[in-house]
Each structure stands twice: as C-alpha cells, then as structure tokens.
Amino acid sequence: MSPARKAPRQHGSEEALPRSFWALLGAGVGLGTASAVAASSSALAAYFARRIVTPERVRIEDQEVLAVQGTGAQRRIILKATPETVVDGDYSFFFDAGAGHARLGRLEDYVPGEGTVTRPVVTEYSGDLDRAVRGRWSGVVYSSPADLGYDFEDVLIETELGVAPAWLVPAPNGATTTWAIMVHGRGATRQESLRGLIPARQLGFTSLVVSYRNDGDAPATADGRYGLGMTEWRDVEAAIGYALEHGASDIVLFGWSMGGAISLAAADLSSLRQYIRALVLDAPVVDWVDVLAHQAQKNRIPRGVGRLGQFLLAHPWGRRITGLAAPVDFRAMDWVTRAVELRTPTLILHSVDDEFVPFGPSALLAGRNPEMVTLETFRKARHTKEWNVDPERWESSVVTWLTETLAPRLTPGQGRQLGQ
Incomplete structure (x- = not known):
C-alpha cells in the first residue's frame, strides 16, 4: 500500500542562473575606470562562483497566469507565452511558493499575436490553482510513484552524512535482480x-x-555546497550498497543533468562500480567548463570573468570565497577529454537546443567513444525535457538500448517482449 502523499515542497528541473545575476554582471562590466572594472570583475566572478555551487532554496515564480477556466475534463489554464510554454508536451506548474502543483497537458492553443497559450489541467496534486497569479514551469510531471499507479515504499539510505530518503518501487513480480x-x-x-x-x-x-x-x-554537508558531482556520487554509492543488500545483482544508473555528472563519477570512482552495468543519461553535464563558458557567452559576460569564477571553484585558495570545503576538480569531470576512459555502456538522450547544458559535448563524447556511448538526439526539448516532448520515443529508446545492452542478464526474451 502506498503512503499518502504530502504536498510537495518547491522543486523542479535544473535551470540557468537567475536573470538578476546576469544583470549584475553586466552592470559591473560597465564601470568606468580600470581599477573599478578590475575590482568589479573580481567581485562578480566571486559571486558567479558562489552561485554555481550554492543550492537555491527559493525558486522564482516568473510565469504569469492569465486565467483558469472550467471544471473536470474541461478545465483549462491560459498562460503568458514564453519560450518554454509554447513547446508541446506535458509539464508541471508550481505555484504558491511550491505548495501548489498542477500537471498540464499538451498545447491546445497558441496565439502569437496575443502572446497566450492554453493548456488542459490534467491533475491538481496540491494547492488552489484558481487563486494562482504566478508560478513556475517545470519538466517534472508526476508528484510521486503513486501517480504512475505504482506501489512504493518510503525508505532511508544510510550515507556518510546520515539517512537520505528514497522511494523504493518494487519490480513487478520480482522480474529481475x-x-x-x-x-x-x-x-x-x-x-x-x-x-x-x-x-x-x-x-x-x-x-x-x-x-x-x-x-x-538528504542531509546537508557542513559547507552546504554542491560538489557538482564530485561529492554527491558517494550518496549514490550508498544507494548501490542498499540495493545490493536487498537483492540486487546489477545496477543501472539513470541521471538527469548534474545527475549525469554524478552518475559518471560513481561509475568512475565508486568501490562498487563493478556492479554498474549501464548509464542512462538525460541532458548530462559531461564537461562543466563548457557549461559555465556557455552560460557566460549566452549572457554576454566577458570571458575573463567566467574564467576567474572557474579558477575560484577549482583552486584551494578559492574556498575562502566560494565556501566549498574542497575545490572542484573540473579535469576529473571532463568526459570529453576522458572519453576513452569511460568503460560503462552509456546511453545519452539530449536535445540540440538545450539552453543550459550544451549538446556539443555529448555529441563529442559519443563520437570519441562509439564503442561505449550511444547518443539519441532530440529537438525542441530544451533542458531535460526530452521525455516531455516525445515520451514514446524516450521510453522506447531506453527500453530497446537496455534490452540490447543487458540482454545476457535479463530473463530470456523478457526485455524485448516488454519493450515492444
């Protein structure tokens, strides 16, 4: 029996840094004197570096609600058109500081002249959508495994920092290990x-x-900072240990965005990496330097400011500014350069128009190690929304690839049969 769901706290898919950050950078560059420019650039680079590794506890609700109409199957929401809301597919809309959560269906109407889009309201998980004025768009669709009709358990995984909550979704009839x-x-x-x-x-x-x-x-670290994959993999290793203790013989890691960097680090560094048989990565970060450079270029930030921010993150001296307990090893997480070292079969699903994590490094990684890396290219999906745009293709690509990759370990005929 699945436990009752609680109202979700604020969450969503990975996004670019706030507009206010880029505006501040741009303003600093415009200062008049050389000394002022140097001082401003240093301060802004420090701010840039801190923002990269500092979790955001409050998410900006910048999507305007124009109207909510109807009831039941006829319920509709009219939103201001944005680059995200005009893309077809199922999405979520979070409002009321994350306490409200509604699932929205595929695009029904887009009126460019009026700048509006209309979508059906599929499910209202929590909150009062009628009272929503603003909210946040997200590639998240489901609130818990129960929304997919799956039984699940709330479990706790022992990590080096304490217990981390997880959802355990049992296999149907214990089909595989x-x-x-x-x-x-x-x-x-x-x-x-x-x-x-x-x-x-x-x-x-x-x-x-x-x-x-x-x-x-999960528990926070003493510094309260992201390790961009270089520390978080230890919690994934703890999850692998939990799985092995409870009957698993093989592990497949699925990772989204920075979760891809975490999964790659686990496959590289974990003492349990021999049990990781495959990686399925959606819009993964395979080169953080490229991601940070892309964001700087996209927002017209001087190259030197971005490089200084990277230096602060990577150098032990920069810890006093970034708050990191240890510097970030960008070289260890550069899987384009390390392509031939990747020995775990990997499927990458990535959209060419990803506005946050560029598609290029994924393509380079696949090109440099075709023996281990398979790339499924999507379009018009932006960041981590490949499933939203084309769920049938996303799911069939994963099932087909894993069936072929893990064929000797699946029940004979099972994977292919279920995937078709």
Whole structure:
C-alpha cells in the first residue's frame, strides 16, 4: 500500500542562473575606470562562483497566469507565452511558493499575436490553482510513484552524512535482480526522475529514486555546497550498497543533468562500480567548463570573468570565497577529454537546443567513444525535457538500448517482449 502523499515542497528541473545575476554582471562590466572594472570583475566572478555551487532554496515564480477556466475534463489554464510554454508536451506548474502543483497537458492553443497559450489541467496534486497569479514551469510531471499507479515504499539510505530518503518501487513480480537508481539534477528533487520509472518498470527492474546531499531532502554537508558531482556520487554509492543488500545483482544508473555528472563519477570512482552495468543519461553535464563558458557567452559576460569564477571553484585558495570545503576538480569531470576512459555502456538522450547544458559535448563524447556511448538526439526539448516532448520515443529508446545492452542478464526474451 502506498503512503499518502504530502504536498510537495518547491522543486523542479535544473535551470540557468537567475536573470538578476546576469544583470549584475553586466552592470559591473560597465564601470568606468580600470581599477573599478578590475575590482568589479573580481567581485562578480566571486559571486558567479558562489552561485554555481550554492543550492537555491527559493525558486522564482516568473510565469504569469492569465486565467483558469472550467471544471473536470474541461478545465483549462491560459498562460503568458514564453519560450518554454509554447513547446508541446506535458509539464508541471508550481505555484504558491511550491505548495501548489498542477500537471498540464499538451498545447491546445497558441496565439502569437496575443502572446497566450492554453493548456488542459490534467491533475491538481496540491494547492488552489484558481487563486494562482504566478508560478513556475517545470519538466517534472508526476508528484510521486503513486501517480504512475505504482506501489512504493518510503525508505532511508544510510550515507556518510546520515539517512537520505528514497522511494523504493518494487519490480513487478520480482522480474529481475537488476535495479535502476534514479539521480535527479541540480536544483531539482526526486520528482524530476520519476519519468525514468516507466521504462525501468517495463524491463522488470526494481527502482530506487534517491535524494543526495544538499538537495533539500538528504542531509546537508557542513559547507552546504554542491560538489557538482564530485561529492554527491558517494550518496549514490550508498544507494548501490542498499540495493545490493536487498537483492540486487546489477545496477543501472539513470541521471538527469548534474545527475549525469554524478552518475559518471560513481561509475568512475565508486568501490562498487563493478556492479554498474549501464548509464542512462538525460541532458548530462559531461564537461562543466563548457557549461559555465556557455552560460557566460549566452549572457554576454566577458570571458575573463567566467574564467576567474572557474579558477575560484577549482583552486584551494578559492574556498575562502566560494565556501566549498574542497575545490572542484573540473579535469576529473571532463568526459570529453576522458572519453576513452569511460568503460560503462552509456546511453545519452539530449536535445540540440538545450539552453543550459550544451549538446556539443555529448555529441563529442559519443563520437570519441562509439564503442561505449550511444547518443539519441532530440529537438525542441530544451533542458531535460526530452521525455516531455516525445515520451514514446524516450521510453522506447531506453527500453530497446537496455534490452540490447543487458540482454545476457535479463530473463530470456523478457526485455524485448516488454519493450515492444
């Protein structure tokens, strides 16, 4: 029996840094004197570096609600058109500081001249949508495994920092001893990775949907900072240990965005890495330097400011400014340069128009290590919304690839049969 759901706290998919941050950077660059420019650039680079590794506890609700109409199957919401709301697919709308959560269906009407979009309200998980004035768009769709019709348990995983909550979704009829571990991205929570349960369930996997340090669910570190994958993998290792203790023989890691960087680090560094048979990565960060450079260029930030921010994150001296307990090892997380060292079969699903984590490094990684890396290219999905735009293709790609990759470990004929 699944436990009753609680109202979700604020969560969502990984996003770019706030507009206010980029505006502040741009303003600083405009100062008149050389000394003022140097001082401003240093201060802004420090701010840049801190923002990268500091979890955001309050998410900006910048999506305007124009109207909510009807009831039941006829219920509709009219929103201001934005680059996100005009893209087809199912999404979530969070409002009332994250206490309200509604699932919205596929695009029904888009009026460019009026700048409005209309979508059906599929489910209202929590809150009073009629009273919503503003909210936040998200690629999250489901609130808990129960929304998919799956039984689940709330479990606690012992990590080096304390217990981290997870959802355990048992395999149907104990079909296989392969377990899937779902790892969400930066600024998100477990709800982001619920989409991965669908193909995992088809393949007969038991799934663990995990939390990790500093994500607001799991214990925080003393510095309260993201390690961008270089520290969080230890919590994934603890989840692997939990799975092995409870009957797993093989592990597949699913990772979204920074969750991809975490999964790659686990496959590289964990003492249990021999049990990781495959990686399924959605819009993964495979080169943080490229991500940070992309954000700076996109927002017209001088290259030197961005490089100084990277230096502060990577150098032991910068810890006094960033608040990190240890510097970030960008070289260790540069999987484009380290492509031939990746020896775990990996499926990457990535949209060419990703506005936060560029598609290019994923393509380079796949090109440099075609033996281990398979790339499924999507379009018009932006960041971590490949499933939202085309769930059938996303799920079938995962099922087909995992069936072929894990064929000797699945029940004969099972994976192929369930995937078709």
